[in-house]
Amino acid sequence: MNSYRIKAASDSNGKVGDHFVSGGKFVKEGELANDAQVIDAKGLTILPGFVDLHTHLREPGKEDAETVLTGSMAAAAGGFTAISAMPNTLPVADTAGVVEQVYRLGKHHGICDVYPIGAVTVGQRGQVLAELSAMNQSEAGVRIFSDDGYCVYDPLVMRRALEYVKTFDGIIAQHAQDPRLTEDSQMNEGEVSARLGLKGWPAVAEEAVIARDVLLAEHVDSRLHICHVTTAGGVEIVRNAKRRGIMVTAEVTPHHLLLTDDLAESYNPVYKVNPPLRTRNDVQALREGLADGTIDIIATDHAPHPHESKDCEWDAAAFGMIGLETAFSISYQVMVETKLLTLAQLVDRLSKIPAQIGRYEDHGSIDEGMAANFTLADLGARWQVERSKLESKSRNTPFDGLDLPGVISKTFHNGVLVYERKSK
Amino acid sequence: MSVILNSGEISRALRRISHEILERNHGSENLVLLGIPTRGAYLSQRIAVAICEIEKTTLESGTLDITMYRDDLRLKTPRTLLPTTIPGGSIDGKDVVLIDDVFYSGRTIRAALDALNEMGRPKSVQLAVLIDRGHRELPIRADFVGKNIPTAKEESVRVHLSEIDSVDEVIIEGRSL
Amino acid sequence: MKHLLSINDLSKDEAIEILDTAAELARLAEGAVKKFPTLRGRTVVNLFFEDSTRTRISFEAAAKRLSADVINFAAKGSSLSKGESLKDTALTLQAMGADAVVIRHSASGAAHQLAKQEWMKGVVINAGDGTHEHPTQALLDAFTIRRHLKGSEGDLSGIKVGIVGDILHSRVARSNILLLKKLGAEVVLIAPPTLIPVGVSQWGVDVSYSLDDQIKSLEVIIVLRVQKERMNDLYFPTEREYARGYGLNSERMEGMKDKAIVMHPGPMNRGLEISADSADSARSVIVEQVANGVSVRMAVLYLLLGGATFKELSSSGENL
Numbered sequence: 001m002n003s004y005r006i007k008a009a010s011d012s013n014g015k016v017g018d019h020f021v022s023g024g025k026f027v028k029e030g031e032l033a034n035d036a037q038v039i040d041a042k043g044l045t046i047l048p049g050f051v052d053l054h055t056h057l058r059e060p061g062k063e064d065a066e067t068v069l070t071g072s073m074a075a076a077a078g079g080f081t082a083i084s085a086m087p088n089t090l091p092v093a094d095t096a097g098v099v100e101q102v103y104r105l106g107k108h109h110g111i112c113d114v115y116p117i118g119a120v121t122v123g124q125r126g127q128v129l130a131e132l133s134a135m136n137q138s139e140a141g142v143r144i145f146s147d148d149g150y151c152v153y154d155p156l157v158m159r160r161a162l163e164y165v166k167t168f169d170g171i172i173a174q175h176a177q178d179p180r181l182t183e184d185s186q187m188n189e190g191e192v193s194a195r196l197g198l199k200g201w202p203a204v205a206e207e208a209v210i211a212r213d214v215l216l217a218e219h220v221d222s223r224l225h226i227c228h229v230t231t232a233g234g235v236e237i238v239r240n241a242k243r244r245g246i247m248v249t250a251e252v253t254p255h256h257l258l259l260t261d262d263l264a265e266s267y268n269p270v271y272k273v274n275p276p277l278r279t280r281n282d283v284q285a286l287r288e289g290l291a292d293g294t295i296d297i298i299a300t301d302h303a304p305h306p307h308e309s310k311d312c313e314w315d316a317a318a319f320g321m322i323g324l325e326t327a328f329s330i331s332y333q334v335m336v337e338t339k340l341l342t343l344a345q346l347v348d349r350l351s352k353i354p355a356q357i358g359r360y361e362d363h364g365s366i367d368e369g370m371a372a373n374f375t376l377a378d379l380g381a382r383w384q385v386e387r388s389k390l391e392s393k394s395r396n397t398p399f400d401g402l403d404l405p406g407v408i409s410k411t412f413h414n415g416v417l418v419y420e421r422k423s424k
Numbered sequence: 425m426s427v428i429l430n431s432g433e434i435s436r437a438l439r440r441i442s443h444e445i446l447e448r449n450h451g452s453e454n455l456v457l458l459g460i461p462t463r464g465a466y467l468s469q470r471i472a473v474a475i476c477e478i479e480k481t482t483l484e485s486g487t488l489d490i491t492m493y494r495d496d497l498r499l500k501t502p503r504t505l506l507p508t509t510i511p512g513g514s515i516d517g518k519d520v521v522l523i524d525d526v527f528y529s530g531r532t533i534r535a536a537l538d539a540l541n542e543m544g545r546p547k548s549v550q551l552a553v554l555i556d557r558g559h560r561e562l563p564i565r566a567d568f569v570g571k572n573i574p575t576a577k578e579e580s581v582r583v584h585l586s587e588i589d590s591v592d593e594v595i596i597e598g599r600s601l
Numbered sequence: 602m603k604h605l606l607s608i609n610d611l612s613k614d615e616a617i618e619i620l621d622t623a624a625e626l627a628r629l630a631e632g633a634v635k636k637f638p639t640l641r642g643r644t645v646v647n648l649f650f651e652d653s654t655r656t657r658i659s660f661e662a663a664a665k666r667l668s669a670d671v672i673n674f675a676a677k678g679s680s681l682s683k684g685e686s687l688k689d690t691a692l693t694l695q696a697m698g699a700d701a702v703v704i705r706h707s708a709s710g711a712a713h714q715l716a717k718q719e720w721m722k723g724v725v726i727n728a729g730d731g732t733h734e735h736p737t738q739a740l741l742d743a744f745t746i747r748r749h750l751k752g753s754e755g756d757l758s759g760i761k762v763g764i765v766g767d768i769l770h771s772r773v774a775r776s777n778i779l780l781l782k783k784l785g786a787e788v789v790l791i792a793p794p795t796l797i798p799v800g801v802s803q804w805g806v807d808v809s810y811s812l813d814d815q816i817k818s819l820e821v822i823i824v825l826r827v828q829k830e831r832m833n834d835l836y837f838p839t840e841r842e843y844a845r846g847y848g849l850n851s852e853r854m855e856g857m858k859d860k861a862i863v864m865h866p867g868p869m870n871r872g873l874e875i876s877a878d879s880a881d882s883a884r885s886v887i888v889e890q891v892a893n894g895v896s897v898r899m900a901v902l903y904l905l906l907g908g909a910t911f912k913e914l915s916s917s918g919e920n921l
Contacts, residue, residue, distance in 0.1 A: 186709075191800035197709035197733030197772060200799060266717070267710030311718075313687055313708035315731070489625075492637040492667075492903070502908035504618060505625040510632060542634045 002415055003033045009041035009376060011366070012344040019046055021372040024415035028368060041376055044409055047347050049081025049112070049373035050328065051354040051363050053144065053173070054227060054251060054299035056320070057083075057114070060101065061090025066304035066393045068102060071324070072111035074302070074392040076419035078324040079408040081112050081373035082355065082363045083302075087119040088149040094119035094130035096138035103140035111418045113373075115358060118142040120161050120172060124150050129161060136168045143359055146173035148227055149274070151209055153179055158213060162222040171223040171249075171357065174213050176234070177275065181205035186315060188261040188276045196264055198314060201276045203231040210234050214241035214248050225357060226250040228301050230275045232285030239294040249357050251299040252286050254330035255321055259283075259398060269310045269317030270398050273303070290349065291340040297354040300327045304394030322392050326385060328377070329404035337405065343379070362414075372415035381407040426599065428573055428581075431592035434554070437570035438467065441552050442474035444568050449519050452479050454547065456518040458488040460536060461506035464524040466587045467554055471523060484511035488522065493535035508539075516544040525583040527553035527569070530562035555594055557581050604716045604725040605901055607734045608779035616783055617756060620744050623893070623900035624753045630666075630896065639907050640669035646699040647673045648690065649728075650706040655867060655891070656728050656738075660703045663898035669906070672699070687711055691720035699723045701906050709733035709772075724905045732770045738866055739776035741897040743784060745890050746821050749862050758785030763815050765791040765847055766825030766874055767836070769798050773866045774825060778806055791815055792847065795836045812847050817856040823864045824849050827874045840873055850876040854884065862886050 006019040020032045057071035066074075068085070075083045085102055087093030093102060099116035106114025118135040122128045124147040135142040145165060152158045152174060161172050182205045187193050189200025210226055214237060217224035229235060229250045238250045255273065260280050263271040271277060289295040303320025310317050323330075331350065335341040341349070355364030362371035387400040411419035429437070449455055452475050459468025465487045472485035489506040497503075512518075522536050533551060540549060552568035557575040571594075575581060579598045586592050602615055611619070645664040647657050657673065664671045676690060687706070694702055701724040704712045709731030716725040729735040747753055750760055762781050768774045768790050781788050782805060789807040790797060797808055809815050816822065827843060837843045849863065863875075863885045871877045880887060 189799050191803040194798035194800035194804075195775070197731050197775060199732075202799070267713045311688060313706070313714065314710050315708040492639045492907075497639060497907050500908060502904045505622050507625065508629060508632070508634075513632065538638065539634075542636065543632070 002417070003036035004415070005032060005036045005038045006041050006046060006376070007038060009044050009046035011046055012347045019366065021412070021415045024372055026366055026368050026370050026372050039376075039410075043378065043380065044376045045343070045379050046366060047079065047375050047377055048351040048364055048366050049375055049411065049413070050079045050350040051082040051358065051360055052080050052300050052302070052324065052327070053084045053225075053297065053354045053358055054148070054253075055083045055085055055302040055324065056088065056304065057085040057102070058089065058304060059105065060098070064306045068105035068114055069109045069111070070391065070393040071302070071304070072106065072109050072114060073419070074322070074324040074390065075112045076411045076413065077391045077408060077421075078326070079328050079375035079377060079411055080324060081375070081411065081413050082115060082358075082360050083112055083324070084115045084117050084144060084358060086117050086146060086148045088124060092119050092123050093117070094122050094124070096131065096134040096140075099135050099140040099142050100138050110413065110416070112413050113360065113362065115144075115360065116140050116142055117144045117146050117148070117173065120145045120147045120152050121157060126150060126153055126157060129157070129164065132161070132164055132170065133167065136170060143168070143170050144173050144225070145170060146175065146227065148173065148175045151175050151177040151179060153209070155212060155216065159216050159220060162217055162224060163220045166222050169223075169359065171225050173225040173227050174209065175227050176206045176209035176213065178205040178208055181208075185276075186272070187264045188278045190261065190279060192261045192264060196267070198264060203233055203278070203282070206231055206275055207233040207237060210237050214238070214246050217248055218244065218246045222247065224248045228253050228256065228275055228299070229286065229289070229295060230256045230278050230282060232282045235285045235289035235294055239289065242294060249296040250289075250294070251297045252290055252295045253301045254298060254323055254327045254334075255398060257283060257286055257290070257298075257334045258330055263398070264314070267314050269312065269314050270321070270396055272314060272317050272319055273321050274319035287334060287338070287340055290335065297349050297357065298327065298331050299354065300324050302392075303396075304392055305396050307395060310396050320396065322390070322394055322397050325390050325392065326397060326399045326404065328408060329383070329406045330399065332379070332406040333404060372412055374412050375408055376410040378407040378409050379405065383407050425595055425597050427593050427595050429555075429571060429594035434570070434592050434594065437554060438470050439474050441568045441570060442471050442478060445471070445521055445550070445552065446475060446478060448550070448567070452481055452483050454517075454519045455483060456511060456515055456520045456546070457483065457485045458510070458520060458522055459485060460522065460524045460532060461487050461489055462588070463583050463585055466585045467525060468523040471552070486511045488536055488539055490532060490535035490539050493538040495531055495535065510543065514544055515540060515546045518546050519548045519550065520546040521550045521552055523552045525554050526581050527551075527556040527566050528559055530560045530564040533564050534562050554583060555581055602905065604712075605736050605905060606712045606716055606725060606727045608736050608739055608776050608783065610736075611780075611783070613756070613783050616740070616743070616780060619740055619897065619900045619904060620747060622904060623740075623744050623896040624748070626899050627893065627896040636666050636668065638668050639903060640664065640667040643669045643700040643906055644698060645669045645671050645701045645703060645902065645906070646694055646697075647671065648676065648694065648702050648704045649674070650676045650687075650704070650711070651729070653705050653729065656705060659891070659894040660728060660898050662895045663902055666895070666899055667902055667907075669902070672697075687715065688718070688720050691715055694723070695721035701726060701902065703728045705729045707731055726901060726905065729772050731772065732775075733772050734776045735772040736776045736780075737894070737898055737901055738773050739780040740901065741890060741894040742777055742823065742864060742866070743780050744893050744897050745864065745886055746786075746862070748893070749886060750820055750860060756784040757781060760820045761787040761789065761818055762821040762823060763789050763791050763812075763819040764823045764825065765812055765849070767796045767827055767831060768792050768801070768825070769796045770828065770831070771825050777823060778804060782806070789815055789819075793837055793843075812849075812853065816853055817858070820858060820861050821864065822849065822857075822861065823866075824875045826866065826868065827870055829870070844873055848874055848876065849879045851878045851882065854879055854882065857884065864890060867891070
């Protein structure tokens, strides 16, 4: 097993010291083998590996966009050591067989932990509950269920799902989107959509479902997770729900923390995403919600698509953006450089808290005895996003060309170096 | 810069051209005067006034914009169209006199002939110019000339008319001393 | 102005120049000059992903009167058949050496993408993209208004225009609003609230839910076509109810100002948004709009294509 002496790294609170890795775990200095490799981390910051509760790895079925392997590599390049894979694959991950396949692929590649998310309903069609217990009891040990891409719209189905997963401490991650209010919708409904003639996607379509579901979660006393909150109204509903003691958690994506709907003026489908980019006012509310803990975590909604799905008319283009490799830098820029969060607080929202929500016990901390899942970042350095150089198999990043703070230098998974940035 | 025609000389030249037009066409009855905008249109008006005085008759002056017929459209950004007005509404069977300020390569007149061709079938087409500076690039000649001025290609001849330039004069620029 | 994708591509001066040019061309056409050699050797492609015989014929006539070579490319049915079709078509046109592409497409932004994605180099003229814009329709409407109410000169200040009907889905309305405001006209949108876009408050126009309240104050009323399929989407209960509230008929027209005119971009649903006697009344300039369309499109083609391309400009130097 690899042993490392990580010398003179700062931690997220700015404390400089040495860290010791042996047998895949953080250990005391005395437990380190004599031949441990020394890594001079002076000037670097050691952070617990990030945990992303929302990615699309496209395998099985859409391997032209991404695979578990390329998605894992993109994750490691972004400082992530655990990623959750949404079930909208071909076939849909609505059985123990499919989730185990994805889980094993992740294990086999060994670049990061890949935790499959199971579908709530058979085929994500919103009608019949999938075999949630079977997926939980499978080797994949699924705890998070979502029909992401589709909303669990039928209130009775949602109620039953929330109740049912209590048997194994599961959680339903809702993609909040009223389907009737968003038929053929293309972008946020507002002044820009009116001007561009693109069919509007009203904020209320998201907020109405969030409101209903927090009330359902309260009623049946179960855990609810809201995927990718994008509106100021949604933040307010979650804030009130938490105040009432409802067990709701929420995530926000880096792109919704930075980008706004006016980018659609270019008609460049790289800005087409579900849920859509919102207004400046919403972005501000999301940042504040993340800062005050209303929104618990950052999740990427990494959604790779092949080139042809984006190189076409806006209406015909696929929804989604990739985000694993840019997540930390974008979050750092919009939350830490603006002093809305300290580095330690940001890292909690990227690592510790998502690990708690997903019950991913090997992640979220660099304390002694923990699995050595961590990343070394150079916070003083900057880098420019070049989409052709990303590890992801797809190129649909909206951040191409941006100059960003925070360079991920090395990522370790269970004590093994799985990513090292090539020096330029 | 030097002045080659002053106000008095311009008006004498136009008066002479008016007489010559009348003489050639045996009066003004079948005449249609068409000035090529911008300054050709003003010269045409002045000639019309002179002819009316001489003949004690009425004669309107028209304009013929040749922008859409130019052969150099692709060399410059698009030009704004200028008005075309045909006195009496038709040139069919008329003796048309085209009037322009400076006669140079002949390309403007070629464009004007194309434009006339689209409009009808005149009995004859004649050309009157205030200045002929030479350097023809097409086999076209003027019937009535105010003044022949030999020039070098790098020189430019400018006609100023009081209607828009506040003074009547013809000057030559870029002449090496 | 390299392309005409949106009215926003035009300054006020450029818009007026198009109208002036069109006015001169219309005058020449009356004086028997039907054809100009101006665009000889240029190729204009009419690329229509949506059926629109009227608009296509109008552009075709305009291009032919300027002696351009016209290729009609009807890509019917392939509109939103999963991406790429637009791009592949653009690459084909580029290979064929199209100098200008007149594009009609069901996707908003299609013309914009054709111009900006570097799929092809020619001039792009938007002949209607989805529910976004239809700039030449707005120009011909402004031309028609100016001809009737301003003696074909200057801008449209002092004129109040009411646009009645399905603003939400109308590319004609969007372009008209932008251009009319640019030219100084006052604009009021008249429709049931379901057919007014959210966000309209930023457009700098008045909104009214009552045609009867407005009709007496208007110099111009532009009646928009009602797409019958909208009824199934709950925008209004029945055709009859729509016609009762927003249909133009001779009774409503009685209160109109002396010189007020009635316009419609066509094709009309007679008896729904406009009654037959209104459409054929003395105030109606609907047929004239069609004729003016050719002059305006000639002006647009001339101003976009009649001059030098950038490449040609850089190698010029000839004297005249």
